[in-house]
Amino acid sequence: MAHGRGKRLSRWGWEVIVQHEPKPGVLARRDAIIAGLRRLLPEDNVIGDALRLKPYETDGLSAYRQIPLAVALPETTEQVAAVMAYCHREGVRVVPRGAGTSLSGGALPLEDAVVLGLMKMSRILEIDYADRLAVVQAGVTNIGITNAVSANEFFYAPDPSSQLACMIGGNVMMNSGGAHCLRYGVTANNLLGLKLVTVEGEILEIGGAYCDAAGYDWLGLITGSEGQLAIVTEVTVRILRSPEGQRAMLAAFDSIPVAGACVDAIISSGIIPVALEFMDKPCIHACEDFAHAGYPLDAEAMLIIEVEGSVVEQDDLLSRIREICAQFNPISMKVSQSAEESLAIWKGRKGAFGAVGRISPDYLCMDGTIPTSRLPEVLGRITEMSHECGLGVANVFHAGDGNLHPLIMFDANDPESFRKAEKFGGDILKLCVDVGGCLTGEHGVGVEKRDLMTYQFNPIELNQQRRVKSAFDPQWLLNPSKVFPLEDTTPPAMAAE
Amino acid sequence: MFAPNSEAELAQAIGAAYAAAEPVWVHGQGSKAQSMRSVQAARSLSTRNLSGIELYSPKELIFSAQSGTKVSEIEAMLAANDQHMIAETPDFSALLGSTAPQTLGGVVAAGLSGPRRISLGATRDHVMGVRAVNGLGETIRSGGRVLKNVTGLDICKLLTGSHGTLAVMSEITMKVLPAPERRATVAIAGLDPVRAVAALAAALGSPYAVSAAAYLPAQAAARVPAVAWLQGSVTLARIEDFTPSVAYRADRLRSDLAAFGVAEILDDAASRALWAAVRDAQPLAAAPDDAIWRVSVRPSAGPRVVAALEAAFGAAGFLDWGGGLVWVAGPATDAAHAAVMAAALREGGTWQLLRGPDALRNAVAVIPPEPDAMARISARVKLAFDPKSILNPGRMRAGL
Ligand SMILES: Cc1cc2nc3c(=O)[nH]c(=O)nc-3n(C[C@H](O)[C@H](O)[C@H](O)COP(=O)(O)OP(=O)(O)OC[C@H]3O[C@@H](n4cnc5c(N)ncnc54)[C@H](O)[C@@H]3O)c2cc1C
Numbered sequence: 001m002a003h004g005r006g007k008r009l010s011r012w013g014w015e016v017i018v019q020h021e022p023k024p025g026v027l028a029r030r031d032a033i034i035a036g037l038r039r040l041l042p043e044d045n046v047i048g049d050a051l052r053l054k055p056y057e058t059d060g061l062s063a064y065r066q067i068p069l070a071v072a073l074p075e076t077t078e079q080v081a082a083v084m085a086y087c088h089r090e091g092v093r094v095v096p097r098g099a100g101t102s103l104s105g106g107a108l109p110l111e112d113a114v115v116l117g118l119m120k121m122s123r124i125l126e127i128d129y130a131d132r133l134a135v136v137q138a139g140v141t142n143i144g145i146t147n148a149v150s151a152n153e154f155f156y157a158p159d160p161s162s163q164l165a166c167m168i169g170g171n172v173m174m175n176s177g178g179a180h181c182l183r184y185g186v187t188a189n190n191l192l193g194l195k196l197v198t199v200e201g202e203i204l205e206i207g208g209a210y211c212d213a214a215g216y217d218w219l220g221l222i223t224g225s226e227g228q229l230a231i232v233t234e235v236t237v238r239i240l241r242s243p244e245g246q247r248a249m250l251a252a253f254d255s256i257p258v259a260g261a262c263v264d265a266i267i268s269s270g271i272i273p274v275a276l277e278f279m280d281k282p283c284i285h286a287c288e289d290f291a292h293a294g295y296p297l298d299a300e301a302m303l304i305i306e307v308e309g310s311v312v313e314q315d316d317l318l319s320r321i322r323e324i325c326a327q328f329n330p331i332s333m334k335v336s337q338s339a340e341e342s343l344a345i346w347k348g349r350k351g352a353f354g355a356v357g358r359i360s361p362d363y364l365c366m367d368g369t370i371p372t373s374r375l376p377e378v379l380g381r382i383t384e385m386s387h388e389c390g391l392g393v394a395n396v397f398h399a400g401d402g403n404l405h406p407l408i409m410f411d412a413n414d415p416e417s418f419r420k421a422e423k424f425g426g427d428i429l430k431l432c433v434d435v436g437g438c439l440t441g442e443h444g445v446g447v448e449k450r451d452l453m454t455y456q457f458n459p460i461e462l463n464q465q466r467r468v469k470s471a472f473d474p475q476w477l478l479n480p481s482k483v484f485p486l487e488d489t490t491p492p493a494m495a496a497e
Numbered sequence: 498m499f500a501p502n503s504e505a506e507l508a509q510a511i512g513a514a515y516a517a518a519e520p521v522w523v524h525g526q527g528s529k530a531q532s533m534r535s536v537q538a539a540r541s542l543s544t545r546n547l548s549g550i551e552l553y554s555p556k557e558l559i560f561s562a563q564s565g566t567k568v569s570e571i572e573a574m575l576a577a578n579d580q581h582m583i584a585e586t587p588d589f590s591a592l593l594g595s596t597a598p599q600t601l602g603g604v605v606a607a608g609l610s611g612p613r614r615i616s617l618g619a620t621r622d623h624v625m626g627v628r629a630v631n632g633l634g635e636t637i638r639s640g641g642r643v644l645k646n647v648t649g650l651d652i653c654k655l656l657t658g659s660h661g662t663l664a665v666m667s668e669i670t671m672k673v674l675p676a677p678e679r680r681a682t683v684a685i686a687g688l689d690p691v692r693a694v695a696a697l698a699a700a701l702g703s704p705y706a707v708s709a710a711a712y713l714p715a716q717a718a719a720r721v722p723a724v725a726w727l728q729g730s731v732t733l734a735r736i737e738d739f740t741p742s743v744a745y746r747a748d749r750l751r752s753d754l755a756a757f758g759v760a761e762i763l764d765d766a767a768s769r770a771l772w773a774a775v776r777d778a779q780p781l782a783a784a785p786d787d788a789i790w791r792v793s794v795r796p797s798a799g800p801r802v803v804a805a806l807e808a809a810f811g812a813a814g815f816l817d818w819g820g821g822l823v824w825v826a827g828p829a830t831d832a833a834h835a836a837v838m839a840a841a842l843r844e845g846g847t848w849q850l851l852r853g854p855d856a857l858r859n860a861v862a863v864i865p866p867e868p869d870a871m872a873r874i875s876a877r878v879k880l881a882f883d884p885k886s887i888l889n890p891g892r893m894r895a896g897l
Contacts, residue, residue, distance in 0.1 A: 132701060215875075272675065402644065445649065460635045471874055
C-alpha cells in the first residue's frame with residue numbers, strides 16, 4: 001500500500017492491508033471498555049479473551065485478519081442502542097457483523113474496535129401473508145425467511161449463494177443479489193422498512209409496511225451502505241407467492257462470444273428468464289466434479305436458464321428459448337425433466353465457489369459488472385491476463401445483468417502468488433470500469449476495493465459520499481477503513497458549519 | 498428564468514448562485530409547480546433545454562437521457578422497441594391543471610410511480626445512474642449504466658424523490674423491461690372496500706404474477722369508461738405477459754376469486770385504458786377545487802383510512818397498490834388535512850398532499866415531519882449536498 005500511516009495487517013507474514021492507526025487511548029482502556037460493555041449486556045454476550053475472539057478475526061475474505069478489541073453480542077434493539085451510546089461516549093470504533101460471509105472484508109475488525117455481532121437477534125417477529133411482508137431481526141439468515149414462509153408457498157426473493165449462512169442485516173448492508181435477481185431484483189428492491197440504531201445510540205424507524213415513504217429515501221441510501229451509516233436491527237421485507245413451478249435448462253456452446261450473443265438474443269426477444277447464469281470451461285469442470293449435474297464437459301461456455309409458471313407456461317417459454325439457442329449452434333441443450341434434475345443443476349451453480357476451492361488451495365472472487373454487450377471482449381481480455389500472470393481463472397456469473405465473478409486461483413503459501421492474484425483482480429476491476437461498468441455488483445467495496453474507488457470516482461464524487469457518511473457518523477466511528485480510500489478518511493467538514 | 502443548454506452551463510449557474518448565496522427554484526417544465534410547497538427564490542432555473550437521449554441499448558435493458566427530456570419522447574422510443582418504463586410513470590398534469598409536458602428529471606425528482614409499483618417496484622428501483630450538480634456547483638456521478646452496482650453509497654436513490662433539494666440532475670440512466678405482449682384485467686363488480694382489499698390480497702398472493710391491483714368505488718368507476726358499464730364498484734387485478742400465459746392466468750385467477758363474486762375479464766385495449774386512468778388518478782380530475790392526497794399504508798389498512806375520511810369530510814377517492822395507496826379528494830381545508838394526517842398516522846403510514854391551493858400547501862405538512870433524530874440527520878445530509886441551502890429551499894418541509 002502506498003502510504004505510511006496506519007496499521008498493517010498480515011496473515012502469512014507479509015503485509016497485505018493497511019487500516020486506521022488504532023487509538024492508543026482506546027487500546028489502553030481495553031479492560032475498562034469490556035467491563036463497561038458487560039454492564040450493558042448479559043455476561044456471556046461480551047467476549048474479551050483471545051481464544052473466543054479468534055473466530056471474529058476475519059470474514060469471507062480470509063486473506064485479511066485482525067483480532068478486535070472485544071465482541072459484543074446484543075439480543076435486543078435496546079441493547080444495541082446501549083452499546084452504541086456507550087461506544088460513542090467513549091470514542092470507540094464499532095464494526096457491525098452479521099454472519100461474516102462478506103467477500104470484500106466488510107466485517108474485518110480493527111484492533112481498537114468493538115465488533116457488534118447481530119447473530120443473537122435471530123427472531124422472526126411478524127409474518128403477514130395478506131400484506132405480503134415479514135418483519136425479522138437482523139440476525140435471521142436469508143434462507144431462514146424463506147423457510148419460515150415456504151409452508152404457505154411464499155418466499156423471500158433475493159437468494160445469494162451464501163443464503164444458508166448470511167443474515168438479512170448483512171444482506172441489507174451489502175445490497176446482496178442472487179441468481180434470481182434478474183427477475184426479482186436485489187435486496188434493495190425487496191425491502192419495505194428498517195429499524196436502525198444511529199452511531200449516537202438513537203433508535204429510528206424508516207419505511208414500514210407501506211410502499212411510499214415520503215421524504216428522502218433513507219431506505220435506499222442505507223441499503224448497500226456497508227455498515228457505514230447506522231446499525232440495522234430489524235428489517236421489513238416483501239415476501240412473494242411462489243410461482244406454480246420452475247424449470248431449468250442448460251445450453252452449451254463452443255465459444256464464449258457465441259454464448260454471449262445468445263444471452264443478448266434471449267433478452268432482445270422480450271423474455272426475461274428468472275435466472276440466466278453463465279459458466280466458462282474451468283468452472284464447468286470444477287462444478288461438475290463436485291455436483292455431478294450432467295454439465296457438458298466439452299463446452300467452452302454454458303448457460304443455465306430458468307423459467308417459471310405452470311407446466312404449460314414453462315413449456316411455452318422453454319420452447320421459445322430453445323429456438324433462440326438453436327440459432328447459435330449449441331453443442332448441446334438439456335431441459336431438466338424433474339425437480340431433482342433442476343436441483344442438481346443449481347447445486348453445481350450455487351456450489352461454484354466451493355467447487356473452485358477444491359481445485360485450487362485458495363481463490364479470490366471478483367465481482368465487477370460490465371455492460372453485457374462488452375462480455376466477449378472482457379472475458380477474452382481476462383483470459384489473456386490469466387496467461388500473462390500465470391494464475392488460473394474460472395468465470396461464473398449472472399449473465400443477464402453483466403455481473404462477473406472471475407475466481408482467481410492462487411497459492412496462499414506463496415506471497416508472490418498472492419500479490420499476483422491481488423494485482424490480477426485489481427486489473428480485472430479496472431477493466432470493468434474502463435468498459436463502462438463498475439467495481440462491484442453485489443459483494444461491496446469493503447477493504448478489498450477501497451483503494452480502487454479513486455479509479456471509478458473522482459475526488460469531488462468521493463468527497464460528496466464522504467460528507468453523507470459524516471452526516472450520519474460525524475466522527476467516523478462506524479466501520480472505518482472500509483469503502484473509502486484510506487488516504488483521506490479524515491471526516492470532511494461541512495462548508496456551512 | 499434561466500435554462501442552461503449544457504451540464505457545464507448548469508454547473509456554472511449553480512456555482513454562481515452558491516457564490517451569491519441566493520436560493521434557486523429548480524424545475525423542469527413546471528408541470529408539478531402546483532404540488533408540494535412553493536419555493537421563494539431569487540433565481541429560477543429550468544432543465545428543459547437539457548434534452549436528448551444519450552444512450553439506448555434495448556438488449557441491455559437500459560437508456561440514458563438528459564434530465565429535461567420529455568417523458569413522452571422516451572416512452573415513444575421504448576415503445577418502438579416493445580419496451581417500457583417499469584414503474585408505469587404517472588402523469589398528473591391534468592390533476593394539477595398543467596399543460597406542460599413532464600420531464601424525466603421531474604418524475605424522478607418527484608419519485609412518482611404508477612400501479613406497477615406494487616409488483617415491480619418504484620421509479621427509485623429503476624434509476625441505475627445519475628449525473629447531477631450539487632449546491633456547490635460541483636458535478637457528481639453516482640451509479641452507472643449497468644444493472645447491478647453497489648459501488649459506494651447509493652446517491653441515485655437519495656436524489657430520486659428529493660424534489661431538487663439536494664442536487665440538480667442533469668442525466669439519468671434507467672432500467673427498462675420488455676413491454677408485455679398482452680394485458681388482461683380480472684374485474685369483480687359490487688364489492689365493498691373491505692371485501693375488495695381481501696380479494697386483491699388473494700390476487701396478489703396468488704402464483705399468477707398480478708402486476709397491478711386497484712379498487713374503484715362506484716363513483717370513481719363511473720368516470721372510467723372501461724369499467725363504467727359494470728355499474729358499481731370494481732375490484733381490479735391486472736395480468737400482463739405473453740399471450741398464452743395471460744389467457745391461462747386470468748382464467749385461473751377468475752376461478753380462484755370466485756368466492757368474491759363473478760369476475761369479468763377485460764381485454765388488452767380495455768386494460769390499457771383502465772390502468773392509464775388509475776395511474777393518472779383520472780377519477781379525481783372531475784372536481785378541480787378539491788384538494789388531493791395520497792395516503793400510503795399497509796394494504797389491509799386501506800379500507801379503514803377510506804372509512805375514516807368518508808366520516809370526517811365525505812372524502813371521495815379510490816385504492817391502488819392492493820389497498821396500500823389511498824387516493825383521497827376532499828375540501829382544501831386545514832381540517833380535512835388534519836383528518837388525513839390523523840388517519841395515516843393511526844395506521845402507521847405516510848401522506849402527501851398532492852394538490853391544494855398555495856395557502857394550504859404552504860401552511861401544512863405536505864409530507865410527514867420526521868422524528869427529531871432523523872430530522873437532525875436530514876438537515877446534515879441537506880448541508881452535505883447544499884451547504885448554503887440554495888436548492889429549492891422549503892420545497893419538501895419548512896426549513897429544509
Ligand atoms: C460462498 C459465498 C457465496 C456468496 N454468494 C453471494 C451471492 O450470490 N450474492 C451476493 O450478493 N453475495 C454473496 N456472498 C457475499 C455475502 O454472503 C453477502 O455479502 C452477505 O450479504 C453478507 O451477509 P453477512 O450476514 O455474512 O454479513 P457480514 O459479512 O457479517 O457483514 C457484511 C457487511 O455488513 C455490515 N453489517 C452486517 N450486519 C449489519 C447490521 N445488522 N447493521 C449494520 N451493518 C451490518 C458489516 O459491517 C459488513 O460491512 C457470498 C459469500 C460467500 C462466502
